[in-house]
Amino acid sequence: MVRTPLTPEERERGERLGRLLRxxxxxxxxxxxxxxxxxxxxxxxxxxxxxxxxxxFFTVAALAGVLDLSMDDLVAHCALLAA
Structure with a gap:
């Protein structure tokens, strides 16, 4: 199975998630x-x-639990921004 490349927006969302967790x-x-x-x-x-x-998902959920972050906050913080 070949994985499709991530879009720039998906990479940015990953960077925002990383910053939030850090x-x-x-x-x-x-x-x-x-x-x-x-x-x-x-x-x-x-x-x-x-x-x-x-x-x-389960990785993010485990980290959110340890860091006392709600999944709703994670989604709000990491959602793709409207153009």
Missing amino acids: DARGERSMVEIAAAAGLSAETLRKIETGRAPTPA
Whole structure:
């Protein structure tokens, strides 16, 4: 199966998600948050830096739970902006 390339808007949404998660993490270590969410620190690093702009829903939900973010806030923050 060939994955279609991401659009610039999808990449931007991934970058916004990464910034939101990084800001919510604050001073807590990446290793601490990743472990609490059941992820590797490298996976979290890729999401925070936008190198993994389309993480799985359950990955995002796990991080949101650990960081006390609501899924509604995530959607509102990361939704594609109207042209």
